[in-house]
Amino acid sequence: GAGVSQSPSNKVTEKGKDVELRCDPISGHTALYWYRQSLGQGLEFLIYFQGNSAPDKSGLPSDRFSAERTGGSVSTLTIQRTQQEDSAVYLCASSLAGGNQPQHFGDGTRLSIL
Amino acid sequence: QQQVKQSPQSLIVQKGGISIINCAYENTAFDYFPWYQQFPGKGPALLIAIRPDVSEKKEGRFTISFNKSAKQFSLHIMDSQPGDSATYFCAARVRGGYQKVTFGTGTKLQVIP
Numbered sequence: 001g002a003g004v005s006q007s008p009s010n011k012v013t014e015k016g017k018d019v020e021l022r023c024d025p026i027s028g029h030t031a032l033y034w035y036r037q038s039l040g041q042g043l044e045f046l047i048y049f050q051g052n053s054a055p056d057k058s059g060l061p062s063d064r065f066s067a068e069r070t071g072g073s074v075s076t077l078t079i080q081r082t083q084q085e086d087s088a089v090y091l092c093a094s095s096l097a098g099g100n101q102p103q104h105f106g107d108g109t110r111l112s113i114l
Numbered sequence: 115q116q117q118v119k120q121s122p123q124s125l126i127v128q129k130g131g132i133s134i135i136n137c138a139y140e141n142t143a144f145d146y147f148p149w150y151q152q153f154p155g156k157g158p159a160l161l162i163a164i165r166p167d168v169s170e171k172k173e174g175r176f177t178i179s180f181n182k183s184a185k186q187f188s189l190h191i192m193d194s195q196p197g198d199s200a201t202y203f204c205a206a207r208v209r210g211g212y213q214k215v216t217f218g219t220g221t222k223l224q225v226i227p
Contacts, residue, residue: 004157033214042120042203042219043158056214091157100146100165103215105157 002026004106006092012112015084021077021109025094032075033103034067035091043091049075050097079111087113117141118206120218127225133191135221137204140185145209149178149189150217152201161202162189194225 005024013019025032034046045059049069060066064082069075079086089110093103119138127133137147146165150158164171164178164187171178177190191198201222205215 035217040123040220043217045214045216048214093157100163102148102160102163105159107155107157 004092004094004104006090006106006109008109009107010110010112012114013082014114015082017082018078018080019082019111021079021090021092021111023075023077023092023094023106025073025075025092026104027073028096029094029104030072030097031095031101031103032069033093033095034075034077035093036061037089037091037108039088046077046090082111082113084113087111118204118216118218120204120221122221123219124222125224127191127194127223129194129196129225129227131194131225133189133194133198133223133225135189135202135204135223136186137188137218138184138186139206141206141208142185143208144206144216146207146215147178147180147187148205148207148215149176150203150205152203152220158203191223194223196225196227199223199225 007022030051032049035043047067048056064080067077089108091108093105095101095103148163149161151161152158162173166182175192180187201220203220204218207215
């Protein structure tokens, strides 16, 4: 079946603009994660959604970052007033709930802030 | 503490050799340790995982060794192949939590013919 789909695959924008990144998880996966991967770095956790529970936003680096998940499926990560340090690859992952269910990652959105 | 320390940052191995990547952690609440493989332009993919009640897990050419007392675990790639060239991330998850994992900083492996 289809994997996790992210769009756009690449985004170039000017400093100060807002951007929206989209994630379509695997059908039936109730858990959804956003991570940020900077060049040569590991994956930095941003936010987690699980079903109808309140999301874990503990990894969001500033109030310029927000995310929502509509209808328990598609998620959008929004970055307002982008800064150059926001340049990174933003990865989305989804999984089934419970146990040691593996996270399935999309190929990410490469965001470049000019 | 949620940090997972990974080394080396990069590794060059000849084809047929053994690639070894090491990770260490401090948080004794971690109870699940997956390894991810990432090719350029792609998202990470789960490679192999281990729980702390097991000292070793092997899947094909990939083996995880786990030392609970030392709070260390490692990935061994036997008979390394050029197709294994990728970035490898170790990770850890807190017991009883949901599936939020803490990732190491990654090891870029290059296997040369």
